[in-house]
Amino acid sequence: MAQGWRQLDVGVIGGGIGGMSAAIALRRAGHTVTIYEKHNFAGEVGASVSCAANGTRWLHEWGVDIAKGDPVVLRSLINRDWKTGKPVSTFSLDDYEEKWGFVYNMFHRQYMHAMLKDCALQQEGEGTPAKLLVNHACQDIDLKAGTVTFKNGVQAKHDLLVGADGIGSAVRGILGIHPAKRPADSSCLHANVSTDQAVRLGLVDYSQNSALEYWGGQDGTWDKIVLSPCNGGKLLSYYCFFPRDRGDYTTQAWGAEDRPVEELLAPYPELDAQVKAHLAIGVEVQPWRLWVHDPYPYIQKSNVCLLGDAGHPMMPHQSQGACMAIEDAAALGIIFNKSYFQGDVREALEVYEKVRLPRATRVQAAAAKAAYNINERIGFSANKDNCVTYKVEDEKKKLTIEEMNAYDMYKDVEEKLTSIRGEKFLAPYIAGLPIGLEMPNGVTVGA
Numbered sequence: 217m218a219q220g221w222r223q224l225d226v227g228v229i230g231g232g233i234g235g236m237s238a239a240i241a242l243r244r245a246g247h248t249v250t251i252y253e254k255h256n257f258a259g260e261v262g263a264s265v266s267c268a269a270n271g272t273r274w275l276h277e278w279g280v281d282i283a284k285g286d287p288v289v290l291r292s293l294i295n296r297d298w299k300t301g302k303p304v305s306t307f308s309l310d311d312y313e314e315k316w317g318f319v320y321n322m323f324h325r326q327y328m329h330a331m332l333k334d335c336a337l338q339q340e341g342e343g344t345p346a347k348l349l350v351n352h353a354c355q356d357i358d359l360k361a362g363t364v365t366f367k368n369g370v371q372a373k374h375d376l377l378v379g380a381d382g383i384g385s386a387v388r389g390i391l392g393i394h395p396a397k398r399p400a401d402s403s404c405l406h407a408n409v410s411t412d413q414a415v416r417l418g419l420v421d422y423s424q425n426s427a428l429e430y431w432g433g434q435d436g437t438w439d440k441i442v443l444s445p446c447n448g449g450k451l452l453s454y455y456c457f458f459p460r461d462r463g464d465y466t467t468q469a470w471g472a473e474d475r476p477v478e479e480l481l482a483p484y485p486e487l488d489a490q491v492k493a494h495l496a497i498g499v500e501v502q503p504w505r506l507w508v509h510d511p512y513p514y515i516q517k518s519n520v521c522l523l524g525d526a527g528h529p530m531m532p533h534q535s536q537g538a539c540m541a542i543e544d545a546a547a548l549g550i551i552f553n554k555s556y557f558q559g560d561v562r563e564a565l566e567v568y569e570k571v572r573l574p575r576a577t578r579v580q581a582a583a584a585k586a587a588y589n590i591n592e593r594i595g596f597s598a599n600k601d602n603c604v605t606y607k608v609e610d611e612k613k614k615l616t617i618e619e620m621n622a623y624d625m626y627k628d629v630e631e632k633l634t635s636i637r638g639e640k641f642l643a644p645y646i647a648g649l650p651i652g653l654e655m656p657n658g659v660t661v662g663a
């Protein structure tokens with residue numbers, strides 16, 4: 217055990233995917249955790265969330281019961297022609313687990329959330345079960361005293377506060393970060409389709425592919441349909457993007473009244489008839505407001521840090537928002553564990569920022585690029601030699617699967633910790649990546 221290690225009383229503000237993950241990681245590191253959630257989870261979003269190996273690896277390390285999330289294990293990424301539906305670019309995930317040690321899961325958001333919540337709160341498992349207090353909306357934090365005030369009048373004091381309160385974070389503003397943000401050039405409507413119903417109507421059974429499938433997304437156009445099978449393939453979750461001037465939902469929130477299906481079909485007169493027939497039986501059609509946030513200058517202050525969308529909200533086009541929140545949580549779990557934490561919360565949060573901000577903002581920028589060019593999306597970005605429409609902005613800067621999955625967070629934490637303590641870091645890694653690793657963008661780590 218590190219000299220000076222002490223048990224912290226941690227308050228996590230926000231009980232979403234990132235907040236639950238932080239609670240799991242920190243209870244396992246030996247701390248007591250209280251989660252404060254504004255809602256009571258009754259209005260959770262009914263859409264899919266993918267979890268690539270860089271997220272799944274932590275679910276395994278934490279002993280999360282992944283079967284509870286009823287995931288689909290993805291077998292490929294398929295990009296289809298907008299009008300004909302013929303594959304234009306595919307990326308096989310057949311050797312994914314063998315290569316990266318973990319599968320690529322597609323969850324239904326509610327199932328994923330319940331799976332994480334159970335793990336955070338249950339008696340079984342390492343550490344003290346976290347406590348969850350719903351209907352606690354954070355209103356203010358006294359940064360000097362470390363006291364939080366909730367809208368219901370309750371006050372609480374903690375050694376460490378984690379602001380995991382999502383894209384509209386209150387904690388972020390309290391830390392003095394007021395983001396430069398603008399509405400995205402594209403809009404998105406989400407719809408759910410029951411696989412059974414589609415099959416009964418004689419439509420294509422897309423669940424059979426176990427693939428994340430895309431129509432369009434090439435040539436700098438905003439039109440793109442993203443299909444993700446979840447709930448073991450029983451549900452098809454469709455994200456439908458189109459230019460904002462064909463429908464502006466920037467001020468709408470999830471949970472408002474469903475939009476009529478005609479509104480979903482209207483922007484797509486030329487779309488492949490097979491997938492359009494699926495959209496025509498779509499239910500729970502909900503707008504997803506899309507805002508582009510520039511990277512934040514910092515993500516911690518005093519005894520408070522930001523995590524997940526509160527710290528680095530990103531466009532959905534790399535499917536990495538949830539994974540980045542899980543990685544943030546993993547970083548806290550490591551930095552505050554019994555080997556590294558010497559009792560100094562300020563030092564620990566500085567290391568957290570040094571580990572998380574560069575990696576998350578790199579993914580954030582890559583997600584914005586992939587919004588109008590699917591070739592920038594991890595996976596498709598490796599298809600330089602086998603996709604006729606392949607084109608990226610800068611070959612050397614594209615994000616690759618290697619950078620995401622060959623990353624060793626323990627090494628990254630050690631590098632930043634030794635630097636802050638004025639010690640030497642001797643392992644052959646730079647920012648968590650092994651020196652000598654050749655990536656498909658032509659960059660060799662450390663060259």
Ligand SMILES: Cc1cc2nc3c(=O)[nH]c(=O)nc-3n(C[C@H](O)[C@H](O)[C@H](O)COP(=O)(O)OP(=O)(O)OC[C@H]3O[C@@H](n4cnc5c(N)ncnc54)[C@H](O)[C@@H]3O)c2cc1C
Nearest residue numbers: 230232233234254265266354381382524525535536537538
């Ligand atoms: C429809 C949709 C689809 C997505 N698909 C993917 C995907 O395929 N892959 C992927 O990796 N990511 C995906 N994402 C992104 C991913 O869900 C988010 O990046 C991820 O949930 C971030 O987790 P979070 O905990 O930061 O935020 P959230 O999960 O949004 O949780 C924030 C929590 O904080 C609570 N809260 C807010 N304000 C307060 C307050 N003042 N006090 C207390 N609590 C508060 C909220 O009620 C909420 O429970 C998707 C997001 C959406 C909306």
